Amino acid sequence: MDLTLYMYLIPSLIMFGCGVYGFITRKNMIAIMISIELMLNSVDINFVLFNRYLFPGQMDGMFFSLFAIAIAAAETALALAIIINVFRIAKDVDINKITKLKF
């Protein structure tokens, strides 16, 4: 039995689907951020897999993943700072209750 490319792509695909589901259904802003992390992570896996299986001599996919991880860290830090600030003003992180910017 060989470990082929699609055997790794299937968990990654399911991870992305879970991220989409959580992004749409969750109402808590931090839970939405966690769903975004799931989607980013599955894309990172795909970069690495395609690099390793199709172009094992090169390292472009690995560097893309590396930079994606760095950017995801920066983005999460900023988003959580914004969420904490919103909580300080509105006393809630539920997206249905934060309506001050409407109208």
Add this chain to the structure above:
Amino acid sequence: MESLGNIILYFIVAIAIIAFSVLTVTTRKILRSATYLLFVLFATAIIYFQMDYQFLGAVQIAVYAGGILVLFVFAIMLTHKPGQDADVLASHRRWLGLSAALGGVALCGYGLFSYAGFIGKSIAGSSVDINMEKIGQFLLSTDKYGYLLPFEAISVLLLACIIGGVVIARRR
């Protein structure tokens, strides 16, 4: 032919990724959700180690599991009461999310399996040699496959992110 240990490891990792991803988005306690995300990130790091990208796996554990998860836990502790449950989902919202996720997965899965050109490829027995020296030289070279410009750009991005974080989170 893959070694037996690799196959067993693959199945453990695949099942862990699938199960914990589903649990991350379905559990109603937000702190549990973050903990399940941690397990997913560790399983991803194991995939990187299996693919011979040791440096990337180490970065995944250090930055994601060590850095981002701590940020999440801090943010959750600052904004939630302990043991607080999320509200039960409205059913139309659940159906919307479920149909979007399943539709996307079905579409991508169909695309993958209908294009079978590279999908059955195996890497058993082959190995790539990616050591730190090579990674460092690629990161700081300006040759054809060099990554100096993105490396510098990301350092500026991180600086902007630090300043932005300080400005946003500062008490006025």
